[in-house]
Amino acid sequence: MPRYTIPQCPELLLTVPNSDPEKARYKATQKLIHLINENQLDVQIPEGFSTRQLIEITEKDLMAQGEDKVIEAVKTLSKLSASRRKVQELHEQALEARHQIDILFEDKKITAEEFEKIEEGFRALKEFATANLRYKEALPNAETARLLIDQALESPESPKTK
Amino acid sequence: MQYFSHFYKLSTTGEEIWLDPRMDRDTGLFIDPFFVFRSEIPTFSNAKQKFLDFFRAAFELAHEAKRSGTALKKLENLLKFPEVMEIRLGLSVGEGGAGPGSKFAKACAGALVRLAEKGYRGLDHFEEIEIFTKGIGPDGISDATANILKYELIQYTQEICEQFSIPTKKFLIDNAQFDFHDRRWDHATFSLPENPCLKNKAVLLVPKEFLCTIHAIGSDGFSEYVSRNKSEELRADLNYEIEKSFSKATIIDIAEKRPEWVSEYIQYVENEANITPYNLEEDEKNLYRNTRKAFDFASLNPIPLSASNDEEFLQFVETIIQQFRLCVEEQGCFKLLWNDAQKLTNSDEAERKPRDENTAQCLFSSIVTSYCQANNIDISREVETGRGPVDFKFSSGYQKRALVELKLAKSSKLKQGRLEQLPAYLRAKQIQHGYYVIIVYRKKEFEKIEKLLEEAEKVDFGDLLFKVVTVDAGLDKPSASNI
Numbered sequence: 001m002p003r004y005t006i007p008q009c010p011e012l013l014l015t016v017p018n019s020d021p022e023k024a025r026y027k028a029t030q031k032l033i034h035l036i037n038e039n040q041l042d043v044q045i046p047e048g049f050s051t052r053q054l055i056e057i058t059e060k061d062l063m064a065q066g067e068d069k070v071i072e073a074v075k076t077l078s079k080l081s082a083s084r085r086k087v088q089e090l091h092e093q094a095l096e097a098r099h100q101i102d103i104l105f106e107d108k109k110i111t112a113e114e115f116e117k118i119e120e121g122f123r124a125l126k127e128f129a130t131a132n133l134r135y136k137e138a139l140p141n142a143e144t145a146r147l148l149i150d151q152a153l154e155s156p157e158s159p160k161t162k
Numbered sequence: 163m164q165y166f167s168h169f170y171k172l173s174t175t176g177e178e179i180w181l182d183p184r185m186d187r188d189t190g191l192f193i194d195p196f197f198v199f200r201s202e203i204p205t206f207s208n209a210k211q212k213f214l215d216f217f218r219a220a221f222e223l224a225h226e227a228k229r230s231g232t233a234l235k236k237l238e239n240l241l242k243f244p245e246v247m248e249i250r251l252g253l254s255v256g257e258g259g260a261g262p263g264s265k266f267a268k269a270c271a272g273a274l275v276r277l278a279e280k281g282y283r284g285l286d287h288f289e290e291i292e293i294f295t296k297g298i299g300p301d302g303i304s305d306a307t308a309n310i311l312k313y314e315l316i317q318y319t320q321e322i323c324e325q326f327s328i329p330t331k332k333f334l335i336d337n338a339q340f341d342f343h344d345r346r347w348d349h350a351t352f353s354l355p356e357n358p359c360l361k362n363k364a365v366l367l368v369p370k371e372f373l374c375t376i377h378a379i380g381s382d383g384f385s386e387y388v389s390r391n392k393s394e395e396l397r398a399d400l401n402y403e404i405e406k407s408f409s410k411a412t413i414i415d416i417a418e419k420r421p422e423w424v425s426e427y428i429q430y431v432e433n434e435a436n437i438t439p440y441n442l443e444e445d446e447k448n449l450y451r452n453t454r455k456a457f458d459f460a461s462l463n464p465i466p467l468s469a470s471n472d473e474e475f476l477q478f479v480e481t482i483i484q485q486f487r488l489c490v491e492e493q494g495c496f497k498l499l500w501n502d503a504q505k506l507t508n509s510d511e512a513e514r515k516p517r518d519e520n521t522a523q524c525l526f527s528s529i530v531t532s533y534c535q536a537n538n539i540d541i542s543r544e545v546e547t548g549r550g551p552v553d554f555k556f557s558s559g560y561q562k563r564a565l566v567e568l569k570l571a572k573s574s575k576l577k578q579g580r581l582e583q584l585p586a587y588l589r590a591k592q593i594q595h596g597y598y599v600i601i602v603y604r605k606k607e608f609e610k611i612e613k614l615l616e617e618a619e620k621v622d623f624g625d626l627l628f629k630v631v632t633v634d635a636g637l638d639k640p641s642a643s644n645i
Contacts, residue, residue: 026334026349029334029349029351030334030362032351033332033333033334033351036332037331037332045332045351047351047352047353048313048338048339048350048351048352049350049351050338050339050348050349050350050351051334051348051349051350052348
């Protein structure tokens, strides 16, 4: 829902349910004059104040300065979590595949079924290796992200430590 | 029924140069840009230039629109003039007119593109578009004018508000200003007086000198001009026989084939024709004056009215009719029923002409409406009052129908023999009370009424009540009579 304010009262936020910008501005101006006429808003807007003079407030405008970094940190941690889960899930399959590989070095005859298992195991090994690599790569960034989140979670009232 | 000055309790004299608008419905008058351009009111001194600039911008788009659909769309948006409900003028009856909107915009844009193709870059009088186009009526021209002049009308109203200390509040006004840079309309907020009869709408006051019923420049005038001045060329070059009035298609064809005639016609209107704004004092078309006088009379002579049974209803109808008679006979309203009302003297009765039945009916219906509205009594179809059965609905819940018919004594319709069918008619319409209110202009007309009364005595009305009430609108009246 679009949000608007006016230079005369920047703390005012006029929210209107309309996606068409022209109509949204019109509705927001109607809201504004209603507030003024009902004495719910003590501001003077100049004669001829146009709907185009409303200032649109976007989601980005409402974000805190470090908000972008927090979002990035959460993304990094989320990536770490996903890769860690994958690594865990594939670990057993990878061990099994590793065991299948040893058959290739034995003298006995390998059946078609065993070949199929071995080839499936390669896929599992590849996936495990990729996930593990991603996890290892994500780890240092995630450390930094963890620190940032800790800072962001610090309560404003909590005593600052030197 | 409520007028601006009444609602704001203004001590106006009626001599004000602005129209005191009726706020509950539109008055059937239009703004004529021709009179705006002639005006000497300082607030409107820049009006002509503003029109020229606006239509120059429109023509620029019209030239682009010859090749671009986007430009045509933009032109149509530019020419979309919503009805300016704040001025309460126009053709609509009741709660605001439909307004020309998109239909007008399309017709007007099409006309501008065609003119652009012929090399036009602007128009001195934009209302001449109407000559070249089908589907543009006086309402459209008036709305376009009011939109383009909206900012000036706002300023003008604010000046009057300041003069009379009228309270204002903030309103969002559509198409308040035209942004020449972006070629688009801006909606903006202004402090203006409120219209209590229209939700969230302000009142914009209009100078009387801008008002007309037919625009000074238009296809009717052009048709008349070419018939009078171009008959030979019409026959020889364009193969048209001179007719009393040309069809719109013919007018467009002539204007497109001979655009120079349109220019000549406009020159003639500007320099030679004696065209004046609509005279509200005379109000030949019964659009304002009589309704206003009736309202003033009812406001100055308030009577509490109600009914909850047949007896009270009878009293109610007769009181209203008596008030009408008082208004005409004793409060000078008889003058409203004659031509040249303001110049009337007793000595020149023979030379004066009474106005038509519609004028008297309009005054009568306005008196009835004013009293009913003042007493919260609903009446069926206001316009019909004075012409037939009227349903009255009282706040007590009591409802009753009466025949209250106003006729002129001089009318050929007031003939003998017509009363015979009246009882059957009243019964068929479930009416118990019937009244003939007869307006008498000259003494000799009383003889006609005597005959009518003799006839009425012979008719068997049974349990029905039928009365004839005469109202003397003569210039040298004998004392009031209720026969």
